[in-house]
Amino acid sequence: MGLAFKYKDGQTPLSEQEMEGLLIDTITTHGELDEFEQLNIEKAIEWTLKRKFKPEYILSEEFVRELHKRMFDDVWAWAGDFRTSEKNMGIKYHRIASTLKQLNDDCLFWINHKTYSEDEIAIRYKHRIVTIHCFANGNGRHARLMADVIHKQIFNLEYFNWGSHANLVKDGEQRTRYIKAIREADKENIQPLINFAKS
Numbered sequence: 001m002g003l004a005f006k007y008k009d010g011q012t013p014l015s016e017q018e019m020e021g022l023l024i025d026t027i028t029t030h031g032e033l034d035e036f037e038q039l040n041i042e043k044a045i046e047w048t049l050k051r052k053f054k055p056e057y058i059l060s061e062e063f064v065r066e067l068h069k070r071m072f073d074d075v076w077a078w079a080g081d082f083r084t085s086e087k088n089m090g091i092k093y094h095r096i097a098s099t100l101k102q103l104n105d106d107c108l109f110w111i112n113h114k115t116y117s118e119d120e121i122a123i124r125y126k127h128r129i130v131t132i133h134c135f136a137n138g139n140g141r142h143a144r145l146m147a148d149v150i151h152k153q154i155f156n157l158e159y160f161n162w163g164s165h166a167n168l169v170k171d172g173e174q175r176t177r178y179i180k181a182i183r184e185a186d187k188e189n190i191q192p193l194i195n196f197a198k199s
Contacts, residue, residue: 012087018136021077034169036075041141044070048149055111055154058146059104061097067149068135068142076137083136090133103128111154118155122147123194127185140168147197160197 027033047070057063069080082096091099103125110121126147133139148159166174181192 012089012133012137012139014137015085018078018083018085021136023075023077033075037072037138037141038167040074041071041145043074045145048145048152053149053153055108058149058153059107061100061104064100064104064129064134064146067145068138071142071145072138078136082134085136087133087136090131090139096132096134099132100129100134103132107150118151118157119194119198120190122150122155122160123185123197124190125150126197127182127190127193130182144168144197161199162197163199 022033024036027036044067048067053063065080065082072079083090083093086093106128107121107125110116110124115121116124126143129146130139130143135142144160144162151157152159162168163174163178166172166178168175168178178196181196184190184192
């Protein structure tokens with residue numbers, strides 16, 4: 001294929017085998033890939049807005065995979081499939097399913113026991129699912145949409161603004177703020193990430 005993508009801080013490089021799953025032959029740059037993926041993601045967002053899901057379904061492996069598939073199935077053949085290779089971040093790939101189940105169970109517990117505020121539950125889920133890194137690509141965007149779905153469908157609140165709907169894939173002040181907030185969350189300080197999501 002001969003594509004030479006440049007990866008930014010916080011992005012996970014794709015393996016040669018994963019790159020072979022690209023469904024659009026005309027893509028030659030990372031910018032073009034981002035554009036096609038964004039079109040696909042907008043269709044997935046529309047799908048989430050037109051349906052009502054129960055908390056138990058949202059917090060299931062089936063929904064997590066279905067959402068990723070709907071976000072990327074026009075672009076990647078492996079959309080919705082858990083990764084099968086090790087990455088520069090995330091847990092060992094053979095532990096994805098069991099670790100995701102633990103996260104989903106934890107989140108249901110937080111909801112049922114009001115362990116945290118609604119905002120914090122959604123953002124804690126987003127942060128933890130990224131650390132699992134379920135998929136070969138799109139984990140950050142998938143995690144943000146999962147947080148939005150939790151916020152909207154479970155708590156009947158609006159989708160987050162994520163830095164006033166900034167394109168967090170592109171370099172810029174908002175992406176820098178976002179990455180900094182994630183680093184704080186990595187150190188158990190979740191508030192900056194909540195603040196960013198609501199800004």
